[in-house]
Amino acid sequence: MTTLRLSTVALMLAATAAPAFAQDADSCTTVRMSNPGWTDITATNGVAQTLLQALGYQAEISTLSVPVGYEALKNGQTDLFLGNWMPAQQKFRDDLDAAGGIEELVQNLEGAKFTLAVNKPGDEAGVSDFADLDARKGAFEGKIFGIEPGAPANQSIQAMIDADDFGLGDWTLVESGEQAMLAQVGRNASAGTPTVFLAWAPHPMNEAIDITYLSGGDEQFGPDYGGATVHTLARSEWVQNCPNAAKLFSQLVFDIPMENQLMGMILNDGTDPADAASAWLAQNPQVLDDWLAGVTTTQGDPAKEAVLAAIGG
Known part of the structure; x- marks a missing residue:
């Protein structure tokens, strides 16, 4: 490197x-x-x-x-x-x-980390790994919530979609600012809507939201849940x-x-x-x-x- x-x-x-x-x-x-x-x-x-x-x-x-x-x-x-x-x-x-x-x-x-995660309804839908997502596309409305346009993490998500990794080729990346994205995740959690989104530590989201970081994304985000x-x-x-x-x-x-x-x-x-x-x-x-x-x-x-x-x- x-x-x-x-x-x-x-x-x-x-x-x-x-x-x-x-x-x-x-x-x-x-x-x-x-x-x-x-x-x-x-x-x-x-x-x-x-x-x-x-x-x-x-x-x-x-x-x-x-x-x-x-x-x-x-x-x-x-x-x-x-x-x-x-x-x-x-x-x-x-x-x-x-x-x-x-x-x-x-x-x-x-000790930082940076990868995809799901909210509590997403975890309850049976998603704990990248490979679990596509079988439950309907519950997630085929959307992955990212951060601001141009961010490298968004590019990694889009590259994953373009390559049809994990069968996600027909999913959509939703780009928005950090706070807008987290507000949407919170609203979806309150409504019982499964949501997959970009999550990371350090961040108070880890205390405010019941988060499950997804395994299986080593190639896209690196080992140890995108350890950074x-x-x-x-x-x-x-x-x-x-x-x-x-x-x-x-x-x-x-x-x-x-x-x-x-x-x-x-x-x-x-x-x-x-x-x-x-x-x-x-x-x-x-x-x-x-x-x-x-x-x-x-x-x-x-x-x-x-x-x-x-x-x-």
Whole structure:
């Protein structure tokens, strides 16, 4: 599997004691990121935004579909992307590798998964594997609910339909945004309607909806129910020009319970992502020790003290 080379510039600066204003170029005060409209990336971007603002930076977050977001990163229109799901987005990584100029800063999440699932009525209809679906096409109305158009997972579903895998050649992919898709799944569950849809973790859907992840989709989504890792990518030029900010992102890692909590606050409570991040950090300040080790504010002051002051910790 072709992979981008790991960033070394930011990591080599771990022992550098010079303040950030002597390291980061003036252009680094605004950090440009993208969000494909997924709540998990909304949550992690919210954490990044909260930390950046406390350190004297500004986060500029653009909502871009997955293909457009990768093009923006490749073309220098954004600096970072915290949502490189692998192996689902391998073709985008291959494209970036071929173009050059992009580095992986860190694997920011492990234990993720991403594949098709059914709601409780779907499970009660006897579906637990991809191969169970077509015999029950009528109950599911021949529909598979995906996420936003252009998403790699949708492309995997459509490729499966086009190839008539599992006899699904006459099924239809229904594309919509994440929240609209989940709202439909919830309504169908309440109505007792079996539904097959794209599901993943981390996400509060795993607590809000009775979900059965389907086995049998290793070829389409990968083993272990589409087991995945998520990676942070950055422009090499940005890493070189902004070593203090890059060091922060090279140390910014998450876990499934944390993201579930943040996403629940955003989706279920309507909390602004940055506010959710501030509230979570105030309750879990211990994570700052590793995230901010060797990082300073833009004025060269200790990072942890600045963040604690900003979140009221």
